[in-house]
Amino acid sequence: MTILQFVLWSILKVIVVTVVLLMGVAYTVLLERKLVGRIQNRWGPSRVGPFGLLQPLVDGAKNFLKEDIIPGTVYRPLYLLAPILSLGCAMISISVVPFGSPDIAKDGFRFFQIADVNIGLLVILGITSVGVYGIALAGWSSNNKYSLLGSLRSSAQLISYELALGLSLVGVVLRAGTLNLREIVESQARHGILSWNLFGGLQFIGFFIYLMAAYAETNRAPFDLPEAESELTAGYHTEYSSMKFAMFFMAEYANMITVGCVATLLFLGGWTSPLGDLIGPFQSTFANVVFPIFWFVLKVFSFLFLYVWVRGTLPRFRYDQLMNFGWRFLLPLAILNVIGTSLWFAFKQ
Secondary structure, X not given: OOHHHHHHHHHHHHHHHHHHHHHHHXXXXXXXXXXXXXXXXXXXXXXXXXXXOXXXXXXXXXXXXXXXXXXXXXXXXXXXXXXXXXXXXXXXHHHHOOOOOOOOEXXXXXXXXXXXXXXXXXXXXXXXXXXXXXXXXXXXXXXXXXXXXXXXXXXXXXXXXXXXXXXXXXXXXXXXXXXXXXXXXXXXOOXXXXXXXXXXXXXXXXXXXXHXXXXXXXXXXXXXXXXOHHHHOOHHHOOOOHHHHHHHHHHHHHHHHHHHHHHXXXXXXXXXXXXXXXXXXXXXXXXXXXXHHHHHHHHHHHHHHHHHHHHHHOOOOOHHHHHHHHHXXXXXXXXXXXXXXXXXXXXXX
């Protein structure tokens, strides 16, 4: 493969993944509205297009065409930078996620991953940690007490739950012996569901910790304290309107998809089949392309479904409950999980 071909294929991958991610964000919003509607015994969006399928396009156009109001008391440079930073970090992290079989490659160029990085897991954790700066800057630059309180809550929440989230992944890294996401998936591929870290790797405690910390990291119910509308109007994006508000909204759902992708890769076997080697290797290229993507999308969809189910079921925590849960329960449990996994590997050898 020539350098020109490599560049053109890379640009095409970036465009396709970006478009798919944005469409995924739009229809995750629709999925949430429909599922919460059913949970609350109502229909949800059903007017625009068949079964309401065109509702995300109308909502996007509405946000784009709305008047862009900038209050006179804000600090404009950071006020404008904040939504760009939040959405940018949310979208960059997807670049190291492998979402299909690595066997579909040409001259070492993999078609189903933008960048195969040896420390892909650390890259995702680093980028998502920077994303909170967008929320912090939005709250401070808005010159609004509700916005500032929301951004301070988000910063404290991120610091509290980032520790537990990082420690919950140590057991997976110990079992795989690598930080490369593709190699972590391949270490779970042989015996199907029995090889997944969630079951065969005995990381169900790590998965539970990751799940709880992920809800808090993405500011989702029951951890949505930074934008608690009953207390803070709209939290850190109170003073935002039009497309800048939509960018924060898109960043939240893009982070949800990224969290679902990481959970799929680390605990649920990634693109591999739950049946493992029971079904022999596919003979056709079409099957080798389609089935891994199908399994990957199905697992991410299941994770997003769980996100929405929890939102429609559980009430919001009080702030002291949120902090106690993170520091007094999740963090000690994550440390015990690391110690237990280390001892298990030590005695196993």
